[in-house]
Amino acid sequence: MNAAFWLARAGLCLAYVYSGLAKLIDFPAAIAEQQHFGLQPAALFAAATIAVQLGGSVLVLFARGRLAALGAAALAGFTMIATIIGHPFWTMSGIERFHNLNAFLEHAGLVGGFGLIALIALQSPAASESCTPAH
Template sequence: MRWAWPFATPVAHWLALLGLCAAYLQGGLQKALDFGGAVAETAHFGLHPAAPVAAAVIALELGASLAILTGRCRWLGALLLAAFTLAATFLANRFWSAPAAERFALENGFFEHLGLVGGFLLVAWQDLRSLGAGSSTPAAS
């Protein structure tokens, strides 16, 4: 497929990964720059102790994104962000128990986040598959 060549380049692949990680890079940086706000948000969702949890979220969002973008343990970063996103989705987008006026936006956000989870699972799958391509058993990295 000759027309697909611009999309099958390493630059396009990296830009796609950047797009997938963009919200986590922005969120991690925003939380780091306004740690008090991050702690308040964490407490709002009932996660305690709020300060250590907020710090862990910042480390996860930034660290896993960097792992994905640099290719170093990409599969692990992708699985961590998939698990984090799935947990956060069930915590923050509980559309089934929301008032009718809020339900549409929460339901939309819920399913958009499930799409991100799927994207991260594909990244992990692709990376693990490429790591195992050179041997008969999956490689550990």
């Protein structure tokens, strides 16, 4: 059961680890992405994004208790903010609105998943340990 919980958390974190590493490897592209969304100073937002994506994922995957909950909460908060900035379906119409609404709702599901991870991690020491990979 421990391996199954860890694999579920890994599935939630996969896109964040990939994105964080891609931004770290190509920092100029990460800066350009922040500029595209009007975030200034772009380099600071790019660095913060990398830190949250990679740091939050490490905590969700390898920490227990409050630290795992902190990582999950950081990724949930980041996802909510990024989704509002990146998928403003309410300003669109037609197929563009349809695609952005779908992406918005999918990201809302990720937020819910991270919320569950945080709640499980905070339940009790036994619950936190049951979500940690076996050694």
